[in-house]
Amino acid sequence: MRIRFWGVRGTIPVPGPDTIRVGGNTSCIEVRTSDDQLIIIDAGSGIRRLGQMLQQETTGRITGNILISHTHWDHIQGLPFFSPALGRNNRFVLVGQKRVDKRLEEILAGQFIEPYLPFSYKTLPADLIVKEVNNGETIIIGENTSVQVAELEHPGGCLGFRIENDGVVFAYCSDTSHPDGGLNENVLRLAEGADLLVHDTHFTSMAERNKFSDWGHSAWLEAAQVAIEARVKALSLFHYAPDVTDDEVEEMLGRTRAVYPRTMMAREGLTVHLPLPQEVW
């Protein structure tokens, strides 16, 4: 399985001199399975460059699944600028959760309207199929991949994903908080024994996390505790707050490694092949 990071930031894109090494685009990860299925996790602003790359590298039709953890803006705002959606023969299955009284398709289409954009969702030439999933459900992709979804702890709801492909496990738990003094059960279940866990590290300290405990995000220490408790093989920091500079992300990496040594720092352009060889650490 191959993982490539296209956007690692939360809340809003923040290009600039302080974010140049880690990257300023919002959440988007590309996953390639052993049978060459394309799975995109979240459609933050990072999906724009992924779309360009797919068009350059693919001859013929582009097909894939786009898993939407939730529809806060930093996880869907890149979708209108995902150029493969403008290709007539391309086909994408958008997987996510409906909100209380709104279908997922309606929510996604809601950002493609005048006066925000000059074109509508309905006029996109690609074949877009929306599949709603619920907590605890598992979907099958291609010949040998399953995706288990579970509800995390975030205002308005958010899904975490556990992708199992050919004996390799990749877990994505962004945008989640943990109960005071404990760890979210669904996060632990999704992460159990994963080759790589990508976990929300929006907050750079527990003091900050405690101050904004209703925001639905985690501090690096909680991510490290999940990694230990769920016996993952590697952890990646992810979903950095917009004001966190490259230097601060690197400091956070150092602190996390002191607790859980097999930690990496997600940054734009980073490619990871799973399973990771032992000597990486």
Ligand SMILES: [Zn+2]
């Ligand atoms: Zn977010």
Ligand SMILES: [Zn+2]
């Ligand atoms: Zn969110």
